[in-house]
Amino acid sequence: MANEAFEGVYCGEPAVWLRSGPYEAAVLPGIGANLIAFRDTEKGYAFLREPGEDGMEAFRANPGVHGIPVLFPPNRYDGGRFPWNGKLLEFPVNEPARGNHLHGFLHTAAWNVESVRAEDNESRVVLALKVDASHAIYAFLPFAFTIKLEYGLSEEGLRQRVWIRNDGTERMPCLLAFHTAVNAPFAPGSANEDMRFKATIGERWEMDERMLPTGKFQPLTEAEARIKEGQSPFFEPMDNHYTASPQGGRNRMELTDTRIGVKLVYDVGTAYKMWMIWNNGAEGGFFCPEPQVNLVNAPNVDLPAEEIGLLGLEPGELWEETSRLYVIG
Template sequence: MSVKEATYAGESAILLQNGDYEAILLPKRGGNLVAFRDVKRGYRFLREPEQEMDQFEKSPIRFGIPVLFPPNRYRDGVFTVAGRTYHLPVNEESTHNHLHGFFSRLAWPVVASGDNAEGAFVEIRHDVDENHPVYEHWPHRFSISIRYTLTTSSLVQTVHIENTGDTPMPCMLGFHTAVLVPFAPSSSAADCTFTLTIGERWQLDERKLPTGRFQPLNAGEQNMKSGGVSPFFEAMDNHYSAAPVDGHNQMVLTDSKAGVRFIYDVDLGYRHWMVWNNNAGGTFFCPEPQINMVNAPNVELPADVTGLVILQPGESWTGTSRMYAESL
């Protein structure tokens, strides 16, 4: 078990190792955990940018576990929460929306690393105040930390967000997790199916924003809920409510040839999912857990439906998620 400073495709990295597993974090590249591997079996569970660093530079959210705060799209970059109006930059011209927040391109300070009884760990954190670049558009004092712990059997992610200011603050978070298909080198995408604990599908308008109404699940989406379906059964850029099963909110990717399933078990505090598969491109897909639904403050539905969390001064939100593999 170890934590080491390393390089990854020429970038400064933190390498976690424990038993058969290793994980790689790029603190200066959005705090993105770009690799989670079973070294013994040659499995790579995440889409890594090692051979595509030029694409990683252009679109870091398509690799590893990018941080979205706030997640996904917000109409015209404008919304009002607790009497305060927010103006976020419009960075998706085709829809005139704000997309994916502020943290996926920032360097993240490493505040702790080492090993303990739980495993090898590294923690990164931003402390936002009036001097922080995020404050211009998110005018609150707050901290956001992410700790990754590599055990002998899993990768554990713990996120902690605390309102350290004196005004109510919206807490909107997600992860654009890019899962490699297949994860086993001897398998193909045709060997892989997945399930996801979704409830209903939110209808999206021409700007990819929720209308506030549900739409029926098609046959493939029904199989997502139970039985399993190819991650590429159709092009997906879809938004769903989460519907945990037996206390688990998770994506399960099953490789029938390898006889292994990869499980992404996320905190129950993530009330919604996005699923994006790069136009059914056949090499990776993104099951994206989100605290809140897309454009939540602008959707005229109750907070217990939209998942909009407002932290009062001194309040915090913590979510713990886990990735692991098991034999069938």
């Protein structure tokens, strides 16, 4: 089957579609460059949680729990305060019940489509967001930067490359996560009980009542420790923050459907020093294994920058990482 890459529509929203072999994927430039669909059309698998026609209005209002949203800076910041280089940045408090800023600015922004092309071995799209003094995001993140997302689809699955460059004259924060919403189950006819996942988690950060880290670790429960070897994604409600502990040189989540013997692998790359795992109160149907560069609220935590992923880019510097979603079985 020839590879295809073209601009089209997803549930009424402008989209770029990629097709290769049995797979198809769709990304929404106007809603945060969200990779909203990744499917095996031959077997009927839908690997990511999609809003569908009926859910588009709710998705546009809150585009954080479908597909692969880009969080920059990710997760929560105490009171919206973000100390950086002797300055205090002020973010809007958009989680008023806890008094935090949540999830940054990129997942709701409109991105530009830089290129769409089908090659012999891959269908590919590159999306870009350039922030400078003329962009609305600059009011909160007063740095000039460019971020690009490249998605490639082939018979080997879905490849994601993220690339950030500091275009300005001062050191800028480079704090990033993906709030990836994985369907569990992803195959027709399977149930929550058929699903097992494992992830390369290390230690669990202790969180306070506002879901901000205390700077301390807490012991893993016996059931939680089984995440390293295989556990139900819905064994208990999870909104848990962990260090990443790569195994065999890889930092990944694996989701296995035991009924059909098929495994989805989410290999995120070792630049992500943390995992956030959220399962929507263990209701079933989907969960979010979220690779994250930094500790939640990192600029406000008094721990060594290297330990908590408090990463910055000097003028002209680049940061990039490549992740992949693929199937075994």
